[in-house]
Amino acid sequence: xxxxxxxxxxxxxxxxxxxxxxxxxxxxxxxxxxxxxxxxxxxxxxxxxxxxxxxxxxxxxxxxxxxxxxxxxxxxxxxxxxxxxxxxxxxxxxxxxxxxxxxxxxxxxxxxxxxxxxxxxxxxxxxxxxxxxxxxxxxxxxxxxxxxxxxxxxxxxxxxxxxxxxxxxxxxxxxxxxxxxxxxxxxxxxxxxxxxxxxxxxxxxxxxxxxxxxxxxxxxxxx
Ligand code: SF4
Numbered sequence: 001x002x003x004x005x006x007x008x009x010x011x012x013x014x015x016x017x018x019x020x021x022x023x024x025x026x027x028x029x030x031x032x033x034x035x036x037x038x039x040x041x042x043x044x045x046x047x048x049x050x051x052x053x054x055x056x057x058x059x060x061x062x063x064x065x066x067x068x069x070x071x072x073x074x075x076x077x078x079x080x081x082x083x084x085x086x087x088x089x090x091x092x093x094x095x096x097x098x099x100x101x102x103x104x105x106x107x108x109x110x111x112x113x114x115x116x117x118x119x120x121x122x123x124x125x126x127x128x129x130x131x132x133x134x135x136x137x138x139x140x141x142x143x144x145x146x147x148x149x150x151x152x153x154x155x156x157x158x159x160x161x162x163x164x165x166x167x168x169x170x171x172x173x174x175x176x177x178x179x180x181x182x183x184x185x186x187x188x189x190x191x192x193x194x195x196x197x198x199x200x201x202x203x204x205x206x207x208x209x210x211x212x213x214x215x216x217x218x219x220x221x222x223x
Pocket of ligand 1: 034035036037038040041042043074075076102
């Protein structure tokens with residue numbers, strides 16, 4: 001396996017279902033491999049073996065779709081060292097690159113032009129202790145316009161998660177400077193309930209519905 005090879009689960013074109021770019025057509029490059037074992041992971045299939053592809057081929061396939069955004073996702077994309085030059089080269093080609101990461105690995109080495117959507121895992125994930133504090137620090141230290149390339153996402157499964165998340169957001173004053181996307185763990189919490197909590201607490205967070213799960217069968221891959 002060369003330094004320019006990545007293990008890929010799938011490359012596909014769909015509607016962005018999450019984050020502040022939800023609704024836009026987007027090309028997804030899903031890297032295989034993770035191993036964090038979050039409870040409620042909805043891309044468990046990407047944890048398994050993928051196919052090895054050369055960077056040039058990955059870029060060629062992704063660019064074919066001519067989508068306004070290219071998202072690098074997983075699995076956990078930052079586990080593969082070759083992902084960093086891939087993101088940089090896509091940025092050099094004037095592509096708008098989004099990165100979706102589980103939040104366990106520091107985003108320090110990610111090209112500054114990449115829009116980083118960083119998960120903050122709450123207690124129900126079973127892995128909250130592995131959230132990398134470096135990512136909040138990097139976001140808080142970033143100057144504009146780089147600061148605007150950080151976004152945080154928290155998937156809430158119940159009241160305990162919500163209270164944990166609001167306390168963390170308050171502690172770091174994250175809602176004052178960053179887009180905070182708050183979604184529900186599909187089938188575990190009614191989005192209307194989360195909406196009520198956000199409104200009650202005057203929380204500056206955006207309610208996120210995973211659009212692709214409403215548009216298509218929630219268990220379908222490649223959407
Ligand atoms: S980090 Fe993401 S891909 Fe990995 S187990 Fe957790 S939810 Fe699944």
